[in-house]
Amino acid sequence: EAQVTQNPRYLITVTGKKLTVTCSQNMNHEYMSWYRQDPGLGLRQIYYSMNVEVTDKGDVPEGYKVSRKEKRNFPLILESPSPNQTSLYFCASSLIATNEKLFFGSGTQLSVL
Amino acid sequence: LAKTTQPISMDSYEGQEVNITCSHNNIATNDYITWYQQFPSQGPRFIIQGYKTKVTNEVASLFIPADRKSSTLSLPRVSLSDTAVYYCLVKENNDMRFGAGTRLTVKP
Numbered sequence: 001e002a003q004v005t006q007n008p009r010y011l012i013t014v015t016g017k018k019l020t021v022t023c024s025q026n027m028n029h030e031y032m033s034w035y036r037q038d039p040g041l042g043l044r045q046i047y048y049s050m051n052v053e054v055t056d057k058g059d060v061p062e063g064y065k066v067s068r069k070e071k072r073n074f075p076l077i078l079e080s081p082s083p084n085q086t087s088l089y090f091c092a093s094s095l096i097a098t099n100e101k102l103f104f105g106s107g108t109q110l111s112v113l
Numbered sequence: 114l115a116k117t118t119q120p121i122s123m124d125s126y127e128g129q130e131v132n133i134t135c136s137h138n139n140i141a142t143n144d145y146i147t148w149y150q151q152f153p154s155q156g157p158r159f160i161i162q163g164y165k166t167k168v169t170n171e172v173a174s175l176f177i178p179a180d181r182k183s184s185t186l187s188l189p190r191v192s193l194s195d196t197a198v199y200y201c202l203v204k205e206n207n208d209m210r211f212g213a214g215t216r217l218t219v220k221p
Contacts (some may be wrong), residue, residue, distance in 0.1 A: 042213035104156025
């Protein structure tokens with residue numbers, strides 16, 4: 001089944017404790033991206049990647065890192081999480097960067113205490 | 114800033130047709146307009162995509178005027194299960210920016 005898989009689904013952590021949210025897609029998509037969703041603010045893009053080893057900042061990249069060493073994986077790294085990063089995170093992918101038909105993962109609800 | 118503007122919320126009743134309009138005044142020549150549906154605690158799901166005039170699939174229709182500065186998602190005969198947030202997306206360079214979305218509530 002074609003899908004975007006995120007893990008974990010829920011995560012509670014404390015301020016300053018490094019964490020990684022994984023994202024994997026099995027559709028051989030070139031484009032991958034991360035979004036955060038907060039009440040009243042819709043989806044805001046954090047980082048995106050047009051292909052392996054190519055990443056770029058979205059609207060709200062501060063406090064986040066990403067890497068794209070393999071085509072299928074695009075992990076989101078929070079080196080030193082803070083409470084304002086408490087949010088619902090979504091990973092998405094599309095065939096190519098010029099195709100806006102995105103496939104989304106099920107989301108990761110992160111709480112930073 | 115998002116390139117798109119939508120109403121924050123809309124109410125409708127079962128069986129009615131719902132039209133949600135999105136404004137995208139600065140759309141580039143090559144940009145498509147894409148609409149998504151999102152249920153609580155789920156990722157957005159692709160509904161329909163178009164470039165100009167009218168596109169129809171089994172779920173919805175998308176109307177795009179000649180100037181392409183806006184688009185209208187049309188949901189025929191909505192049911193309670195169509196209650197969701199609807200987003201229009203216009204790509205800016207390679208940055209897929211969503212607006213705040215329209216929360217549609219369908220009432221019995």
